Amino acid sequence: MNxxxxxxVAPHAENRALEPVNVIIYLIATLLVVGIIMxxxxxxxxxxxxxxxxxxxxxxxxxxxxFAFLGMLIMMRIEYHFWQKYSNVIFGxxxxxxxxxxxxxVGSVINGARxxxxxxxxxxxxxxxxxxxxxxxxxxxYVAKNQDKMQDFVKGFVFPLVIIGxxxxxxxxxxxxxxxxxxxxxxxxxxxxxxxxxxxFIFILMAAVPFIYESIHKIKPYQMKxxxxxxxxxxxxxxxxxQIVQSWIxxxxxxxxxLGLGEGRQKLFFLPVSNSxxxxxxxxxxxxxxxxxxxxxxxxxxxxxxxxxxKLAPDxxxxxxxxxxxxxxALQSAMNIAVVTGAIPTTGIPLPFISTGGSSLFLSLxxxxxxxxxxxxxxx
Numbered sequence: 001m002n003x004x005x006x007x008x009v010a011p012h013a014e015n016r017a018l019e020p021v022n023v024i025i026y027l028i029a030t031l032l033v034v035g036i037i038m039x040x041x042x043x044x045x046x047x048x049x050x051x052x053x054x055x056x057x058x059x060x061x062x063x064x065x066x067f068a069f070l071g072m073l074i075m076m077r078i079e080y081h082f083w084q085k086y087s088n089v090i091f092g093x094x095x096x097x098x099x100x101x102x103x104x105x106v107g108s109v110i111n112g113a114r115x116x117x118x119x120x121x122x123x124x125x126x127x128x129x130x131x132x133x134x135x136x137x138x139x140x141x142y143v144a145k146n147q148d149k150m151q152d153f154v155k156g157f158v159f160p161l162v163i164i165g166x167x168x169x170x171x172x173x174x175x176x177x178x179x180x181x182x183x184x185x186x187x188x189x190x191x192x193x194x195x196x197x198x199x200x201f202i203f204i205l206m207a208a209v210p211f212i213y214e215s216i217h218k219i220k221p222y223q224m225k226x227x228x229x230x231x232x233x234x235x236x237x238x239x240x241x242x243q244i245v246q247s248w249i250x251x252x253x254x255x256x257x258x259l260g261l262g263e264g265r266q267k268l269f270f271l272p273v274s275n276s277x278x279x280x281x282x283x284x285x286x287x288x289x290x291x292x293x294x295x296x297x298x299x300x301x302x303x304x305x306x307x308x309x310x311k312l313a314p315d316x317x318x319x320x321x322x323x324x325x326x327x328x329x330a331l332q333s334a335m336n337i338a339v340v341t342g343a344i345p346t347t348g349i350p351l352p353f354i355s356t357g358g359s360s361l362f363l364s365l366x367x368x369x370x371x372x373x374x375x376x377x378x379x380x
Contacts, residue, residue, distance in 0.1 A: 020305045020312075020375045027302045028072070028353060028368055032065055034283075034295065035354035042267050042275035042282055043356075057275065057356065064358040068365040075369025076376070083370065084317050087141035094134035097127035098170040115174045126359035128171050128179045132186075133363050135167055136324035139187045143194030144317035150195030157200045160191055178335065178347025186327050190320050230345050243278070244342045246271045250281035251292075251340070258288030276355045277348060280340045295354070296337070303330040306371060312378035322374045325367040332364075 043057040083090070100117060101107035107114040108124065118124035142160055143150060150156035164187045172180045192198060226240055233241030233248075250266035253259065264285040267274040274282050284292045306326025313319040329352050336351040338344045350357045352364045 020309050020378070021372055023305050024302065024309075024368065024372060024375065027298050027305075028365070031295070031298055031302075031353035032069065035279075036062065036065060037261065038279050038283060038286075038354060039275050039356055041262050041264065041286065042279060044262065060358070061356050064361050068358075068362040071362060072365040072369035072372070075366050076372040078369075078373060080318055080321065080370055080373045080377070083137045083321070084141045084144065087138050090134045091138040094127070094131045095167070095170070097125075098131055098167065101127045102170070102173060113174050113176060115176055124359075126357075128174065128176050129359040129363045131167060131171060132179065132183060132328060133325075133367050135164070135183050135187055136190070136321065136328060136367075139164070139190045140317055140320035140324055143190060143320055144315070147195065147316055150191070151197050153200065156196050157191075160187075160196075164188070176348065178349045181347075182328075182331060182335070182349070186324055186331065189327060190324050193323060194316070194320060226345075230342075233342065243272060243346060247278055247281045247340050248342065250274075250278075251284040254285040254288035254291070256288050257290055258284070258286045261286055276350050276357055277336065277346070278340055279355050280337055280351050283354075299330065299333045299352075302326075306330075309371060309375040309378055313374050314377055318374045318377070322371055325371045328367060329364065 039061045040058050043061075097117070101114055106117060108116040108118045110116055115126055115128060116124045117127065139160065142163075146155060164184060168180045168184050171183060188201070192201070225236075229236050229240040230244075233244045235241060237245045246266060250264070250271050253264075253266065259265075264282050266285055267282050271278055271281060280292065280295070283295060287294075303326055306322060306329070310319050310322035310326060313322050332349055332352050335344065335347055335349050336355075339346050339349070350360050353361065355361075
């Protein structure tokens, strides 16, 4: 009797464990734990290097993880059509923040870019991170409301393209080229999935060819040098190529299984921003190919389940919103790993859920909360 009962109950329990909501939460929690461990490991290097910021960096990260995870759970309980109802308001707030950060005295200049609004020496926000999520919500809402007009040249192409271009321009002025491409790519994908004719994009690309050709011929010597160093960082290993050369050395030092947690050497004196943009390199050094492959597999699974939620969403808005949020995490993780391995130039985009950076972490988890809200209402 008991064995028969267990045979009946077990499959249902197994099915529940593999439901998108549960799997997504498990994957996010695992990535957050990996992030906490790696931030502790990398920030301890600052302490050994004579800096007193070790505890501060780690404690700030723990606080951001805690608040962001709670935020995700709250967003998970909010019916996702709430965001469609207030999509214009959210878009307006994003525009105000993007304009405000460009105003001297409001936006803070860090490393030559005006990307932060700081409220104290310990706390600040990055409007471009909020703009990513705001644009996904706005474009998803616009496309869903205008499903029958998306093949129209003006309403289905020109109008949304002007909006996307305006937001992208504000981010580019900061300057933040990586986030600009990020916003444009995801927004355009949502337009295409929503029904915008691809021929319109092909026409624009063809029209832009002469301008691209002219721009290439006007490249300045210092810009050409950066391109050549990107193609071959060993041309200037102590200058423009330093970051990627050190990243390669860090990744290669780990071998198959790594040097062990906390045993990485490159984070001590050689690899800059080892706890944020280049934390994936340190994972490779301390946990080797096994560690980096595991992280990539987790992001791949998260993306797969996110797309599954998009396919099963009850309506067009939910489907596009889930797709946009999933693409955001997939693209951000892919871009970060591509930078670390030297496949693309440095963009300043952190590794989701793992790198330090409160704004990125908080907005990423809020996005995941919305995705989970859609997953809860998805078709079985």
